[in-house]
Amino acid sequence: MIDTAQSTDLDLQVDRRGFLKGCTMIAAALGISEAMIPKLVEAATSAQRPPVIWLHFQECTGCTESLLRASHPDIGRLILEIISLDYHETVMAAAGHQAEKSLHDTLDKYAGKFLCVVEGAIPTKDKGIYCKIAGRTAVDILAEVAPKAAAIIAIGSCASYGGIQAAAPNPTGAKGVKDLVSGTPVINIPGCPPNPISFLGTVLHYLTFNRLPVTDNLGRPLFAYGRKIHDHCERRAHFDEGRFAEQFGDFGHRNGYCLYKVGCKGPGTFSNCPSARFNDVDVWPVSAGHGCVGCTEPNFWDTMTPFYERLPNVQIPGTGGITDVDSAGKKILGFAAAAVGVHAAIGIGKKIIKGCDCKDDKKGGTNS
């Protein structure tokens, strides 16, 4: 909220006006009618706060860090008034056995009613030993919690698609939640980290309508991931007009031209970054002069790299060499040209040695 821009980071003293503004922002992000805002407010202030279990697996806590900086509504109001965060390793007061007891109490008491948020990928190789909490593997914990949850929100690219853990060669066999859970609805909020507004919008949508928002084919809510970054980018006019930064720090870069030629992946990435922006100060990577790296797309560590090139590289089979698509194409074309040259040379050579090799040519004069 704009109100909190000048206050300290974790200001729990959000007034009613600020709170309503936050709900209005979420409604705008969700693309729902303003007539629904009272319902949204009602759902967000309802006395029956849905319990939330937040599971951390293979992750860096960046998604939680990003959420801590949310201000519409801020984290304090989210935890104390909107949801009942019963288990979250980073922000919960309990520790050790107490924390685990809280987890199991919620599981028993609210089976089928609580929301489960998963942050981080789940390693499946070697029976999942690469991630253990309280002596149990991530696979086991998810298998216990997931069937009892009303819905699962996979926050971040790791929980959604495996993220950096699943990047080739994926040594721990990391997977996203959707690959492991069936029977419970799962929604992906990918991003590295995702915008808190996309996560909170999904939570409020669930509280208001009692179901998860509509998603695309990759399980992402359309309200936040329905459009390509490129189609909403403030630098799009420079793209159409052919004005590009050729390298960082050059004339084009200093003048805010399109970052396409320095590897921006906006044209292949679905997210609301250009419109929702981050941290209440209206910035996002492209506005700060760095191209999009495509962090909301599956396997972006493998497909969006090199980050400063347009397309992924090609591995030349058998040699282990790596090159870009066009030089690979030129090499194959060169090889074809060489083959054609050899083929033509053999034909000419044979003709010189044998004289005329074509019986039709001898009678060519009579062709009609």
Add this chain to the structure above:
Amino acid sequence: MIYEKHYVWSILLRLYHWSLVSSIVALAITGFYINSPWTLTTLEGTGLYPMLTMRNIHGLAAYLFTAAILARLFLLLFGNRHERILDLLPVTPRNIRNMSTTLCSYSYLHDCHDEERLGHNVMAGIIYVLTIIVALFQMASGFYLRLPESVFWQKWGVTLFGTQQHARFEHHLLMWYFIIFAFIHIYLVIWNDLKHPDGITSSIFTGNKFRPRSIK
């Protein structure tokens, strides 16, 4: 030897061929530009829109390409006997014989030429069918990139290619198939025209091919 004129390539097939040629040329040039624009506009407010223009030409050419491929698919099923799919693939004894003759001739092992045959040789036929299949993938990836918000193309695009970036990568790779195909195609047409007086090059303009009158 007396040669006789035979009508082989229908007007639709010739239209398909030249639509494909012109669209591939336009698509490759604009495609290279879109991938890595070689101009740099620094004047502001001129309204030249080079990237927009290139993308528009690319889109127009893509629809011409699509129309051409659809016409060829129609001809594969309902064209004349030289244009149908059964004449292109080594599925009949006659075609299998032709394949070995063609292999023989292309590798300079033998001077024999299947003079009776008027349509494509089977080696070419296989490559043409492969080209149509590649073209279908090229079209699917192209439409997926062009219409990213379409539910239909999103579903098929994600299934066939994965993310947009995957599709873009594969779209670019497949372009090189067409460039290399065109290069070898032109070489072999010239090679065949030099070797055999059946008028292979002019046939794609006139539709006529020639063979000795003695063959019935």
